Amino acid sequence: MASYAVEDRSVRAIPANEPEVTGDYAAHVSKTMKLEITHADDETVEFDLSGVDVSFANALRRIMLAEVPTMAIETVYVEQNEGVVQDEVLAHRLGLVPIAADPRDFEELLDPEDATDANTIVFGLEVRAPPNTRPNPIPSARRVDRLPGTPLPHQDSDDEEEARKPGGHLHTTKVYSGDLKWLPQGEQEAFLAGRPVKPVHDDILLAKLRPGQSIVLEAHGRKGIGQDHAKFSPVSTAAYRMRAVVEVSDDDVPPYVPVKRPSIFDEDASPDCTARSRPHAAHACKVCEPLLSKPSSENFADKVRLTRRGDHFLFRVETAGQLAPLRIVRDAVAVLKAKCDHWRRELEVAGGGLSEAA
Amino acid sequence: MATSGGAGPQEAALKIVGEADDEAARTYVFRGEDHTLGNALRHVLMRQKDVEFCGYSVPHPSEPFVHVRLQTTGAPARAVLDDGLKQLGGICDALAAQLDKAEGLAETRKRSDSQGTAFPGPGRALENARRLADRME
Structure with a gap:
């Protein structure tokens, strides 16, 4: 596998903009969280969710797949x-x-x-x-006598067409x-x-x-x-990927690299174009190696750095039909919230003591 | 949604394991939960004040339990867990509010309309994605 174009696919455990410890974490997240619906139709919704931790994004994804009723x-x-x-x-x-x-x-x-x-x-x-109202035109003896592969002599196409209509024996x-x-x-x-x-x-x-x-x-x-049976799962796809970060260290990098699919450096890019000036390209970027294609100069690889943001998720949710796609997202949030409330109640019921069996 | 729990009479939904004389360290065993809640809760707890250590595990993939281990610098683990659950719920509320905003239907949303798909048109990112797609050969 060629590794010239992509380095450091790792994701930082704690995004840099997040404080280590905070008194009111939900208040902090509600400030950093950002949601943008980028596409919506009857069957699909695509949205960007940023400013949340990967564990939260993954919880949403898992709930959409398996826990939305x-x-x-x-x-x-x-x-x-x-x-x-x-x-x-x-x-x-x-x-x-x-x-x-x-x-x-x-x-x-x-x-x-x-x-x-x-x-x-x-x-x-x-x-x-409908029952067969026309008699079978083929005598059974003729069937037995027939050599394999030999067409039935009297059964022309008109007959068969007739037989496939309601009431016919082939219907x-x-x-x-x-x-x-x-x-x-x-x-x-x-x-x-x-x-x-x-x-x-x-x-x-x-x-x-x-x-x-x-x-x-x-x-x-x-x-x-869906956890009970996949037939209950409301989605045919619920997935996210992390947004790519493309850093170009040198503006001498040629803006045009011939590739056969959308690239961070595509054809109408102006000479002064860098990935920094074209954020939408990073949005489409799937951080795959062919994306950067074969470098046109040997030094190219040293000047481009492809990484992913650990706190920006590009969701795609396709409904299986039972619920509108955005409704599935909504329900998933509600399910996670209900889980939190449920366990707070259970904690209250359990009191301060320990369970009997250790 | 009673997806979690399913608390059978034989075993409590929430089991609490630890030393009686040390309130700061507890293992909570959630019945009917998995990585979905375990990892999200672990993350939130790690961001809480007073938390010295927090980790979770699913001891066996075919048993419906997740263990969350919580050790604090002195505060009762119970209060910290309760606050952690509250915070996680708070994040859900924040996202629900953002969904309302993004849909632009916060006020007019009705129960009977919930099957419909009425949101504002696709944003700028879609245009960009289309432009990129057009260049595909």
């Missing part, structure tokens, strides 16, 4: 399943379907026996494939997530008025049926977290 199908009561997809496989697939339902509307369900309208959502799924019925029908329970219709519970995507293929086969089932969903 969502709703998902948990129990499936199969009345009839004649398809090739076995009950347990079908139930697993149903569980993975993202459900658009606000988890704040529901309580946690700890025991399936306690299911009520406050903690359970119910979907019905009933798909019946395949597809079962989609959109076939899941929400069955409001108890007061749900009232307190979820205007916000119907439904699968996020209607076009997730769940199973395929032959003519005459059917699937009839009832699926019960509950609130859960």
